[in-house]
Amino acid sequence: MSTQRIQTTILIIGAGPTGLAAAISLVKQGVRDLLIVEETVRIAEASRAMTIHAATLEALDSIGCADALVELGIKGSGMQLSDRTAPFMGAEFASLASYTRFPYVLLIPQSSTEKVLEAQLNALNVEVLRAEKAVGLQLNDDGALDVALESGKVITAQYVIGADGARSAVSVILHMGHMKSTSTHLHFEIRQLAGVGFADPDGMPVDERLAQMILADVWFSYSHPNLPTDKVHATASGGRFFLTIPLPKSPESERVYRIGFNVPADAGPPPSNPHVSYLQHHLDEQGPLYLSSDATVNPNPIHISNVVWSARFRTHAAIADQFLVRMGSQAVSGRQTRGLVLLIGDAAHIHSPAGGLGMNLGIRDAVTLGPVLATHAASDHDSLPKNDQLLEDHVRTRKDRALSTIRLTKRIMSIANVLGSASLLGITYWLFRVVGSIPLVRRQVAWNLSGLGNR
Numbered sequence: 001m002s003t004q005r006i007q008t009t010i011l012i013i014g015a016g017p018t019g020l021a022a023a024i025s026l027v028k029q030g031v032r033d034l035l036i037v038e039e040t041v042r043i044a045e046a047s048r049a050m051t052i053h054a055a056t057l058e059a060l061d062s063i064g065c066a067d068a069l070v071e072l073g074i075k076g077s078g079m080q081l082s083d084r085t086a087p088f089m090g091a092e093f094a095s096l097a098s099y100t101r102f103p104y105v106l107l108i109p110q111s112s113t114e115k116v117l118e119a120q121l122n123a124l125n126v127e128v129l130r131a132e133k134a135v136g137l138q139l140n141d142d143g144a145l146d147v148a149l150e151s152g153k154v155i156t157a158q159y160v161i162g163a164d165g166a167r168s169a170v171s172v173i174l175h176m177g178h179m180k181s182t183s184t185h186l187h188f189e190i191r192q193l194a195g196v197g198f199a200d201p202d203g204m205p206v207d208e209r210l211a212q213m214i215l216a217d218v219w220f221s222y223s224h225p226n227l228p229t230d231k232v233h234a235t236a237s238g239g240r241f242f243l244t245i246p247l248p249k250s251p252e253s254e255r256v257y258r259i260g261f262n263v264p265a266d267a268g269p270p271p272s273n274p275h276v277s278y279l280q281h282h283l284d285e286q287g288p289l290y291l292s293s294d295a296t297v298n299p300n301p302i303h304i305s306n307v308v309w310s311a312r313f314r315t316h317a318a319i320a321d322q323f324l325v326r327m328g329s330q331a332v333s334g335r336q337t338r339g340l341v342l343l344i345g346d347a348a349h350i351h352s353p354a355g356g357l358g359m360n361l362g363i364r365d366a367v368t369l370g371p372v373l374a375t376h377a378a379s380d381h382d383s384l385p386k387n388d389q390l391l392e393d394h395v396r397t398r399k400d401r402a403l404s405t406i407r408l409t410k411r412i413m414s415i416a417n418v419l420g421s422a423s424l425l426g427i428t429y430w431l432f433r434v435v436g437s438i439p440l441v442r443r444q445v446a447w448n449l450s451g452l453g454n455r
């Protein structure tokens, strides 16, 4: 049987939020010769990211996607970090009003974000090619890239964008130096074990206290007045944290809450889909006391009454050592017009979910890549050197942005750890509490999280 061969200028692998945003951004720049492949059949409901910050909304606005998202989400006024009984510090997003038309953090499940982006892409007459998994990448004799799909098809592209997430097969293939792979089981762990260019930028080992995480969407037995309706609540105590985030409410049902917490390694591996009793146990151990089901610590015990879905994740920080890989030969004036691979989103960088920044960084990688790559792809002999330099500069900037974001998440986690472990009688606890109540500090925290200074 002959192999089906398809030609395109730009191939995007992965239709998560960053792949979709990159496709929209490129089409808005006039690129029509583009394909996007995605291994899953449909968008997963068990979604991870819940927060879209101001700088990302601005980026999404520039490709015509912000308003539809804002309509579906909750305009979150703040993020609050507390111990199990009282708040320490927080971010107040209204303070951003003089810098952006989005002075809030939008609370919206990642699945809704992806649905809006895919609908927007479809409206531009581009369909995601679903149930198509990329399994191989090879430079062909013409200097272009052949991407093998599990279905047996081969797509030949001048540019490949690896937007295939934390377990990036594209990135694994590149960093292992394998120009060709037919494996369908390339996992992030292989890259890690092989030590191939995707590591913590500060050489830190994985922090096993924070690496295992549970996320779940749940209903509570009653609507406690302390439950947030437009804020993210994070509780830190004894090296453990617990998140409570309201989901957009439908008129016909009670509000669903996203909860998330870490499971330290010494507590053993969590089940893959934790059930009510596992979630309740951890909520009682590390959540805010007002949500406890234990009548000895909470006069009005409250229970998780239902679980919509739940899942476990592993998180840690890592960054690819190259975001742009030139697989082809130097074509014009020492520059290349094809055989280029770009990594964006989780394929290029991952970190802890502290501050809800990961998807935000990836979407901004994607939206900002559009104009630069469209210009590069349209280069002629004379304009290529300049446009190639623009692409190099862009990639360097994105790497700097990723490094600052990774380091911000590390600072957030270390503050949460210090606060969570500080004695109520100790000076650190009270110092942080006083500092955290200063409006200027709360505004600065909002600014750092918004991404407006790190677009």
Ligand SMILES: Cc1cc2nc3c(=O)[nH]c(=O)nc-3n(C[C@H](O)[C@H](O)[C@H](O)COP(=O)(O)OP(=O)(O)OC[C@H]3O[C@@H](n4cnc5c(N)ncnc54)[C@H](O)[C@@H]3O)c2cc1C
Pocket: 013, 014, 015, 016, 017, 018, 019, 037, 038, 039, 040, 048, 049, 050, 051, 052, 110, 132, 133, 134, 135, 163, 164, 165, 166, 167, 168, 169, 170, 213, 215, 313, 314, 315, 344, 345, 346, 347, 353, 355, 356, 357, 358, 359, 360, 361, 362
């Ligand atoms: C527990 C947890 C909580 C988080 N919370 C937040 C938050 O609140 N805010 C935030 O901003 N971020 C958060 N994140 C991070 C966020 O989920 C990611 O940064 C985001 O999903 C990255 O998007 P992406 O498109 O780069 O990758 P992904 O979302 O992983 O998408 C990659 C896509 O590529 C497809 N794919 C993979 N391999 C192939 C292949 N070989 N061929 C074809 N298709 C392929 C996958 O099926 C997938 O659809 C969280 C992450 C975790 C783990």
